[in-house]
Amino acid sequence: MIAHAMTFAFGCFGLGLLCNLWRLYSGPGIMERVLALDTMVINMIALIVLYGMATDTGLYFQAALLFAMTGFVSTVAYCKFILRGDIIE
Amino acid sequence: MEFVAEIVISALLVMAGLFGLVGSFGLLRLPDTMTRLHAPTKATTLGVGGVLVASMIYFWVFNGLVSWQELLITMFLLLTAPITANFIAKSYLHLNRGTEKLPAAQDCREWATYAEAERAVEPVMTGAPGQDGPNA
Numbered sequence: 001m002i003a004h005a006m007t008f009a010f011g012c013f014g015l016g017l018l019c020n021l022w023r024l025y026s027g028p029g030i031m032e033r034v035l036a037l038d039t040m041v042i043n044m045i046a047l048i049v050l051y052g053m054a055t056d057t058g059l060y061f062q063a064a065l066l067f068a069m070t071g072f073v074s075t076v077a078y079c080k081f082i083l084r085g086d087i088i089e
Numbered sequence: 090m091e092f093v094a095e096i097v098i099s100a101l102l103v104m105a106g107l108f109g110l111v112g113s114f115g116l117l118r119l120p121d122t123m124t125r126l127h128a129p130t131k132a133t134t135l136g137v138g139g140v141l142v143a144s145m146i147y148f149w150v151f152n153g154l155v156s157w158q159e160l161l162i163t164m165f166l167l168l169t170a171p172i173t174a175n176f177i178a179k180s181y182l183h184l185n186r187g188t189e190k191l192p193a194a195q196d197c198r199e200w201a202t203y204a205e206a207e208r209a210v211e212p213v214m215t216g217a218p219g220q221d222g223p224n225a
Contacts, residue, residue: 001095001096001099002095002098002099002102002147004099005098005099005100005102005103006102008102008103008106009102009103009105009106009109009140010106011106012106012107012109012110013106013109013110013136015110015113016109016110016112016113016114016133017113019113019114019116019117020113020116020117022117023116023117029122029181029184030180030184031122031177031180031181031184032122032125034177034180035116035122035125035126035129035177036116038129038173038177039112039113039116039129039133042129042133042134042137042166043109043113043133045137045162045166046105046109046133046136046137046140049137049140049141049144049159049162050102050140050144052144053143053144053147053148056152058148058154058156058158061156061158061159061162062158064158064162065158065161065162065165068162068165068166068169069165072165072169072172072173075173075176075177076172076173076176079173079176079177079179079180080176082180082183082184083176083179083180083183
């Protein structure tokens with residue numbers, strides 16, 4: 001039962017990634033693209049954790065944590081750059 | 090015990106997948122940036138939270154080890170999602186200042202993020218208690 005649910009969740013998050021990719025390609029402004037990239041990072045974290053469950057190792061949690069931090073910092077840095085024209089003042 | 094855990098994990102995984110798909114689909118379908126901001130920041134965080142809780146129960150029941158890293162990731166995501174949304178909304182407001190794309194703020198005022206320069210003057214007007222103040 002868990003295997004089927006896991007396949008369903010893999011499909012859902014993969015489809016979500018495709019939606020985000022389309023928004024990243026065709027977004028009318030900068031902020032749509034930043035938002036699409038941020039959502040892609042969140043979906044990728046879910047995929048990494050699901051893959052860790054599927055392969056039955058706890059090795060991928062560090063990767064997910066590092067990826068979460070990288071995504072947050074990159075989004076905030078881009079927004080800061082747009083707001084102030086500089087990242088570290 | 091294991092059967093109940095299987096049911097709970099499967100329900101959490103299905104719910105998380107549906108929420109993640111709804112969040113990403115909302116990002117694709119909603120008409121405006123401000124409404125687009127609503128979908129992924131709420132629904133996708135709930136989706137990732139569901140996956141992480143399911144993973145926590147899975148490793149606890151089937152492998153017998155409690156891993157706190159999922160809780161750490163969940164807490165980090167729940168803490169950073171509002172900050173990211175706030176930054177994106179603020180950048181959007183500043184990029185589109187004065188255009189008709191923005192809705193009007195209520196109470197006949199401007200948006201609060203525009204009025205920051207006026208508030209910054211205030212401590213100078215009241216006078217800070219420094220060494221070279223007027224009563225030195």
